Amino acid sequence: MNYEQALAYIHGTLKFGSKLGLENIRNLLEYMDNPHKKLRYIHVAGTNGKGSTTAMIASILKQAGYRVGTFISPYIERFTERIRINDEDIPQQRLADITTNVRSIVQKMVEKGYTHPTEFEIVAAIAFQYFYEEKCDYVVLEVGLGGRFDATNVIDTSLVSVITSISMDHMDVLGDTIEKIAFEKSGIIKEKGLVVVYPNQHPDALQVIRRVAEERNAEVTEVDYSDIHIISAETDETIFNFKNHYGLKIHLLGKHQVLNAATAITAIELIKKKYNIRISEKDIKAGLRAARWPGRFEIIGRSPLFVIDGAHNESGVDVLEECLDQYFPGKNITLIAGMLRDKEYSKCIKKIAPKASLFIATCPLSERAAKAEEIGNIAKKYCNRVIIKEDFHEAVKAGLELTKEDDVVCCFGSLYLIGAVRKIFTEVSK
Template structure:
């Protein structure tokens, strides 16, 4: 099996859909020798901010000299982005070799009467095997969907369970209230877990407090009163924490300072558990060096062209807030593509007040909404709406149309944001 054949096999399992539950992944990993049981994890769940928080935590651990495995999803440009040790992505050769090994175990599982694993279960198994073979000191593990029945939740009690912001997304699977969604995310909390919790709504907070109480787990709540954002721009933020001091980050957006504080609390727990190489210098450097592509990222400076992976209401509200704050009074052209199974009105409406023009595109996914269909919806909000059949055409059109002082922002789905990055060769 070569790399292309490995990806064909992995993506070919999309037909098995999303099946939440731990039976399949448990059986598959057992046949593989349970590689995950030899690893230590920081488990990160939440609606938004998971990736950025993973980036901050892993960057600090790398600066501290720890061999750090990183598992995230989805990817922007390359499948190998999802599985890394430090800044190095898994090699094509290792993807092919380990996928072949996992496929052999999948075939054995099916012969024994088991169900065929989903794509995410197979990728998770590949990641665990890779981290095990490389003897990682710690793995920063991002939940794929939800928490309670997500494949990553096959792990035993993590060093820390980190939960970022909770809002409405995947409601057909996770539930239609914040309480139901929070309960699914809280599923990563096991007995005697150290939990780090991003500031939450009262409804969500109550759920997390109850679960922690039931599980005898220690809840570490991030309080906005504990830190001040000193300055913020499209290039990052500086904040001061009463306990930890002054820090600088280069992932833009004031909300990223809260994610950074969440990461600080998580690594402090690790320090208490014997990760004594974590020092003030490593923390400072780690936060400064952390990057997370596709989130309010400037991919071109002339004209200013931003990309953002906002794909739900909270993400869109945050994007709109940041654009208004960083580019007051500017003409803003918005390129948008959404998935048809998302709450697309909730994604569009927050950007309507600041958009001078919308350009509709279709994400390269079988779940992508057709650009013409999206344009009809956009025209109910805005008079200036155009359609591009190809994403690169939308980019070129917007760059011709924007004024010298104007701004372009592409958002709505991570499924096409990677294509925009490729266009600019970021």
Template sequence: MDYIQALDYIHGTWKFGTKLGLENISYLLQLLGNPHRKLRCIHIAGTNGKGSVTVMTASILEKAGYKTGLFISPYLEDFRERIQINQNYIPKDDLARLTDVVKQKVEQMLAEGRPHPTEFEVVTAIGFCYFAEQNVDYAVIEVGLGGRLDSTNVIDPLVSVITSIDYDHKDILGDTLAKIAYEKAGIIKPGRPVVVYPQQDEAMDVIKQVCQQRQSPLIEVSYSDIEAIDDSIDGQHFNYNEGKWTFNRLYIPLLGKHQLMNAATAITAVLVLRKYMGVAISDKAIAEGLSVTKWPGRLELVHRQPYVLLDGAHNPQGAQSLANAIKNYFPHNRVIMVLGILADKDVRAILEVLVPLAAYIITTRPDSPRAIEAERLLTLVKEMNVQGQAIDNIEFAVQTSLDMAEPDDLVVISGSLYLIGRVRTYLKGVLVH
């Protein structure tokens, strides 16, 4: 099996849908020798911010001198983004070889009459096999969907982290914050410490209850521990005080005030490793890890004159963070938006936040069968009294927005990570930095 064949096989398993539960992945991993049991993991769940916290945590561990695995989803441009060690994507040959190994075990499962693993289960198995084979010191694992029944939840992490919880995937996770929080809290393991981003009371009450039941130490991150110093399109400086540890003038190159809380959550997670597990992580490693964190496609400024901002905001909370950033960093700029949203998201709520900020909106259709049609999205935009046009072709939609923009304008491209990945690839060929 070569690399292209491996990708074809992996993507071909999408037809088996999303099936939450641990029985299938547990059996597949058993056939593979239980590679996940050889890993020391940090497990991160949440509705918003879990990707940011995952990459920050991994960056800090790398700067502390550890061989650090990173497992994230989805990817933007290159499938191999999902499985990394020290910011190096899994090599194509290794991906092909391990996919073939996993495929053989899947075929054994099918011969035994077991259900076919889902795409995410297959990718999870490949990632765990790679990290175990490469003997990583630590693996930072981002939950795919929910937590309790997500295929990554077979691990027994050193520390669990729960980021901001909000409404998303309500058809799967539940229609109340309490139900969603219960699913996220499923990653909490007996006796293992849990770091939690500030939550609404309804969600926090559930997390506290689960921690009490499982006798898991709960460490809450607090807004009051953060002191913002300065904030610009080049990044942010802040102070952070966590009990007996004080960090002065930390820097993150990420935009959006919410990233300060994500950074505080990542810092707290590694401090818990230091305190509870005796992991050697210096203050210098924490500062350096944060300072070089990269998280493409999330409030990512990719060009100036005109400003071009990419953000995969795909739910109302994410849209609000984007709106706050637009108001904070670009208060006087004319805004031209390119929007492409999945139909199973809370489309109207997203539009209600973003549309009033735009002078003109171009709607398009992300690379997903779940995407809302560009014409239908434009109809909803026009109901909010903003003019625009629908362009199905993503590249043409983006180029049209760039052609319209004056040097001081802001072009915002948002709505779905399925859109952002393709846009990033296109812009690399047309923008001169």
């Protein structure tokens, strides 16, 4: 199997849907001789901020000299971004080789009457096998959806469970209240484990996390917002202090990224102390400074400034609005929006459309995409100037042509959309 064939096989398993539960992935990994049982994990769940926090934890461990695997979902530009070691994607042929092996195991399982694994379960199994073969010291594992029944929760133990910001998203699967969603996320908490919780967590979510942790005799550390002091925030870097860590620098923009960084540092401090892991202050500083997470309030173009952001739920849009106010006060903003129909897009657009001097409605590359016309019609209630461009290439072109050089274009609403838009800019700059 070559890389293209491997991807076709993986994506072809989408027809098996997404099944919450761990039986499938356990059976598959059992047939693969349980590679996941031979690794050490930092497990990260949450509604927003999972990826950024994962990237920062992995970057600090890498700076300390360790071989660090990261498993994330979804990807921005390349499928191989989902499985990385020390910032390097899994090689395409290596992915193909492991996929070939997994496919033959799946065929044997199905012949014996087992349920066919889902796409996410197959990708997770490929990742576990790769990290095991490559002898990773640590793996930072980002939950795909929820936590309790997510395929990543097949792991029996973790060094620490990290729970980032919790808000309303995926309500059709996880539940329609903050408490229900928090319960699903808290599913990653292990018996007698360590738990780190993002600062300023929703009180209802916090109550659930504490209860689940108590039931499992786990130790909860809640990051204290009052320990965080932002010194300066520019469009190239943010400088802040956290507890006894002074002059920390991150290139990820927005106050929320400082909170994610504080969460990452707290997780690192806990595992350093409990497991006697060698990590210096210098490693923490260098790791944070080196951490990158594409597509999160990322400036990808100048003149006019072109920003992409993965905001696709209400809390994400709140943070995006905060960032636009903070970094671009007094600027005219052109918004390019494309969202999936299973998201609460009308609420998101109602929140942010009044900020736009021009609103361009478009369509992400996904079968689940909401029609550009639907997005545009909602935006017309809150913005005087709305254009509908079904093709995102046309939307980007219009945004650049109709925005003055010293103003700002911001594209948001779906990782499918911003990934495709980012690719346009990276290919042009090559």
